[in-house]
Amino acid sequence: GENVEQHPSTLSVQEGDSAVIKCTYSDSASNYFPWYKQELGKRPQLIIDIRSNVGEKKDQRIAVTLNKTAKHFSLHITETQPEDSAVYFCAASISGGYQKVTFGTGTKLQVIP
């Protein structure tokens, strides 16, 4: 089955700096890659996603890049703010008639004011 590895497990950055989280996946059939943010004590929420026919997607300060050949994708957060502090999860899935989403183990991001 699919295996998703995520690095780093913890990340501390100064407010205003950029943060990068990297993930690799194993199943070349995976074609949908969402990123979720989970604040302390809250439920995960989708922040951005990318499909395999797109190499990059941006939404304000957040961007995701995908390299299908190398089977890795990354989350980039620019101009970080304290409210970006949370655990971020990458995931990979195969779109189709069912949902089976494989998550990475998460990155705890701390933005230091």
Added chain:
Amino acid sequence: KAGVTQTPRYLIKTRGQQVTLSCSPISGHRSVSWYQQTPGQGLQFLFEYFSETQRNKGNFPGRFSGRQFSNSRSEMNVSTLELGDSALYLCASSSTGTGPREQFFGPGTRLTVL
């Protein structure tokens, strides 16, 4: 629309007991997935239900089972509880159609096994 709801929010059980967790999806969503979240392990997929049928299953022992009702509400059951079953159990619902769909998570049920 109301979000995904889960009951109960907290549970304390002892080893050997069984437990049933409930999940009500967003109105109109027919797909419900269940995940186990533990520190360091992220979210691990348990199973997914659609139209009362289990479509997919993760690598969990048979003690973990589920079902879905005609109104798309879903329940998850864990029998013969073990200490290692202590976790946050999250359900997520999504709409259906061609292509991938965003999953909307519930607040989770925190299960503690003593």
